[in-house]
Amino acid sequence: MLDLGRQYQPIHQELLAALDEVLETHQFILGGKVATFEQQAAQKLGAAHAIGCSSGTDALWLALASAGLGPGKAVVTTPFSFFASVSSILRAGATALLADIDPVTFNLSPAAVEKVLDSEKSKNIRAVLPVHLYGQPADFFPDFGKKHNVLLIEDAAQAWGAESNGVKAGALGDIAAFSFYPTKNLSAAGDAGMVSTNSDELAERAQMLRQHGMRRRYYHDEIGWNTRLDGFQGAVLSVKLKYIDGWNEGRRTVAARYQKLFIATGLAESGIYPEHGVILPKETAGHRSCWHQYVIRTQRRDELRAFLTERKIGSEIYYPVPLHLQKPLASLGYKEGDFPEAERASREVLALPIFPELREDEQQTVVAAIAEFLS
Numbered sequence: 001m002l003d004l005g006r007q008y009q010p011i012h013q014e015l016l017a018a019l020d021e022v023l024e025t026h027q028f029i030l031g032g033k034v035a036t037f038e039q040q041a042a043q044k045l046g047a048a049h050a051i052g053c054s055s056g057t058d059a060l061w062l063a064l065a066s067a068g069l070g071p072g073k074a075v076v077t078t079p080f081s082f083f084a085s086v087s088s089i090l091r092a093g094a095t096a097l098l099a100d101i102d103p104v105t106f107n108l109s110p111a112a113v114e115k116v117l118d119s120e121k122s123k124n125i126r127a128v129l130p131v132h133l134y135g136q137p138a139d140f141f142p143d144f145g146k147k148h149n150v151l152l153i154e155d156a157a158q159a160w161g162a163e164s165n166g167v168k169a170g171a172l173g174d175i176a177a178f179s180f181y182p183t184k185n186l187s188a189a190g191d192a193g194m195v196s197t198n199s200d201e202l203a204e205r206a207q208m209l210r211q212h213g214m215r216r217r218y219y220h221d222e223i224g225w226n227t228r229l230d231g232f233q234g235a236v237l238s239v240k241l242k243y244i245d246g247w248n249e250g251r252r253t254v255a256a257r258y259q260k261l262f263i264a265t266g267l268a269e270s271g272i273y274p275e276h277g278v279i280l281p282k283e284t285a286g287h288r289s290c291w292h293q294y295v296i297r298t299q300r301r302d303e304l305r306a307f308l309t310e311r312k313i314g315s316e317i318y319y320p321v322p323l324h325l326q327k328p329l330a331s332l333g334y335k336e337g338d339f340p341e342a343e344r345a346s347r348e349v350l351a352l353p354i355f356p357e358l359r360e361d362e363q364q365t366v367v368a369a370i371a372e373f374l375s
């Protein structure tokens with residue numbers, strides 16, 4: 001599914017040198033390497049500020065808490081994402097409301113969110129948290145926030161380098177959260193995350209909240225948390241930042257090759273839902289995906305996955321259970337049937353191997369196996 005070794009080998013000396021500098025300077029938490037990374041990351045995103053923290057989950061919490069989205073306020077998000085997209089809203093003390101996804105992009109549907117904004121007026125909805133799922137920007141920018149008077153909190157955990165109408169994910173909304181989990185397209189050597197924003201005020205609050213609400217050492221203005229970024233992770237991320245654009249180009253090449261190979265099998269179907277073959281992922285108008293995942297849709301998904309596993313071909317399901325049907329989120333009050341598109345997607349999606357160094361012959365093996373199974 002993912003061979004991290006192919007990325008690591010060509011840069012391992014550079015990584016070792018950067019880690020050695022951290023050891024020599026003893027700046028293990030925040031410090032120079034983190035500050036440099038934050039500055040370079042903000043510049044690359046075209047955002048005014050970047051604030052490193054200890055995971056993508058913490059970045060989401062930090063973004064929400066910085067924007068004051070706590071008790072008495074509600075945030076609308078998607079049921080088709082990683083658990084943290086919803087749990088971080090609850091952790092911040094706010095109410096989580098859900099709206100269904102668009103069946104083409106799998107992203108939160110603006111029309112479905114508009115319905116929730118209309119029907120749940122009593123809930124004091126202050127923000128929408130779209131996820132740029134699989135690396136494709138969600139459809140909320142640039143106008144949705146202003147039009148509906150809500151903040152837009154981007155879950156950009158899967159979207160380093162993605163763009164919507166020329167603007168990078170992370171600089172689209174009011175504040176954004178990134179994950180640098182080791183399988184992400186820009187990855188650390190452990191847990192790491194980051195918040196980005198164009199707002200001086202939100203950035204200042206995020207910096208304060210990531211260090212136990214301190215603006216001045218040992219004087220606490222608010223109850224924050226410890227969610228600082230390690231020097232080692234800052235060092236690794238700074239090195240990788242030099243290569244990420246090229247790696248993302250590599251992902252585009254891999255995605256385009258899958259497209260060509262699938263079309264040649266005659267199994268690629270047009271339309272929204274699969275019948276006998278596969279629906280291929282699409283980049284929608286104005287969007288540039290970073291192809292964090294290459295996700296096909298097919299009706300016999302579970303059988304196909306078992307077949308691929310038998311052939312030692314990696315695949316993954318992101319995500320097999322929509323969030324409203326996850327046990328710890330039962331208290332949100334939703335039931336099966338409430339979000340039919342998310343429920344259907346969770347039965348039909350299958351992520352295939354994609355990483356910049358994936359070779360054409362390996363992709364041919366994947367597509368040939370799928371064609372053999374489906375025909």
Ligand SMILES: Cc1ncc(COP(=O)(O)O)c(C=O)c1O
Pocket residue numbers: 055056057058060081082084085131155157158178179180181191192193
């Ligand atoms: C969409 C999404 N949001 C949030 C997260 C949480 O990031 P982390 O694992 O770094 O806490 C992830 C990571 O898997 C994710 O994919």
